[in-house]
Amino acid sequence: MKIVEYSRSLQWVGDLRCNQCNGLTPAWRSSGMSQCFPHFYCDTCSNVIHRASDQRLVWSDKSRSILEQITNTLPKCSCGGQFAANCGPNCKHCHAEIAIVRDAVEYLHNPNMIVIDGACTYSDEREPYMVRIVE
């Protein structure tokens, strides 16, 4: 798989703090201008999917029924898990979920896609790639 490296010095690279173990997980976050919405995390690993076809559905609206319509069509992740609403990436130390999705309907319009070090992003417009945070 293609690997995209982001330097730690970039503005959009930081650390997510885990509520369970207090450990830090390096992550890249897309800017608000990236329009990476909606995006959904795997329920098992930290991979994330962002599809233009979903964006057309939520562009001018967001609701529980649109969310259900989208989640019904979300594919399985390469790890065997399932992309789903209400899931977040996992701490790289203790693997607890980092709860970044508080309200799945509101989250439909969140353009800031967080991809942790080593996670893969999937799309209906381009090849998947893995994010690596480098020093």
Ligand SMILES: [Zn+2]
């Ligand atoms: Zn997965």
Ligand SMILES: [Zn+2]
């Ligand atoms: Zn942890």
